[in-house]
Amino acid sequence: MYILKKMTQEQAEDIANNWHYNDEYSFYDMEADKEDLVEFLDSEQRGESMFVVMAGEDVIGYFYFNRVDKETIDIGLGMKPNLTGVGKGVEFLKAGLDFAKHTYNPDQITLSVATFNHRAIKVYKKVGFEEVQTFMQTTNGGCFEFLKMTYQCVL
Template sequence: MYSFKKMTQHQAENIASSWHYNDEYSFYDMDADEEDLVEFLDPKQRGESMFVVMNSQEIIGYFCFNRIDKETIDIGLGMKPNLTGGGKGVEFLKAGLNFAKLTYNPDQITLSVATFNLRAIKVYKKVGFEEVQTFMQTTNGDCFEFLRMIYKCKNELNSAFQ
């Protein structure tokens, strides 16, 4: 069972300084992009949207929930580096989606993922995200291709009655 708690400054600093991913996934290290790092470490910019995910007393990841409009929440997420690739991604993502649905009651949830991250895309598709479009984004000192994906929350209710 996971619990979600608003991220503290200490937790943000710890994640930014000690979470380092291997190989091409180092793209997701907080210090890989100065703008992202500043935003992550600034309590005002984090606001009320950033949550740590706890399993007992250990932080296993984080989610960021940003309301785009009345119907849409956009999420960003990260899992503790030593837990990635171990088959826990679906469970972790489902916990985040459930939290978003209970907290924000969106019709849909969106996210963007670097297209090279096939491992994450597989997890997103497994829980029901669909591909929307690819786009180029400047980050980490270069321009990279990303995939926008969407998860329709209301379809779950409709399919239960069919």
């Protein structure tokens, strides 16, 4: 069972400094995008929107929740590198979706994912996200293709 708790400064610094992904997934390392890193490490900019996912005493991931409008929450997420690609994604994602539904009561949840990240897209589809559109975004020192996906909430 996973529990979401507001992210502390110490947890943000640990994630930013110590979570490093292999191969093309290094795209998701915090230091890959300096602007995102500054925001992630600034407690005022994180505000009340960033949560760690706990399994017992261990931080295994995080979620960012951004209210787009009355009906929509946009999420960002990250899982501890040594836990990715080993079949834990669905349970992890469902914990974040349940938290979002009960905390924010949205009609829909959206996210954006780099199109090369096939394993994440597979997890998102498995829990009910649907593809909306692709778009180009400048980030991490280049311009990359992303897929916007949406999940319709049912409480």
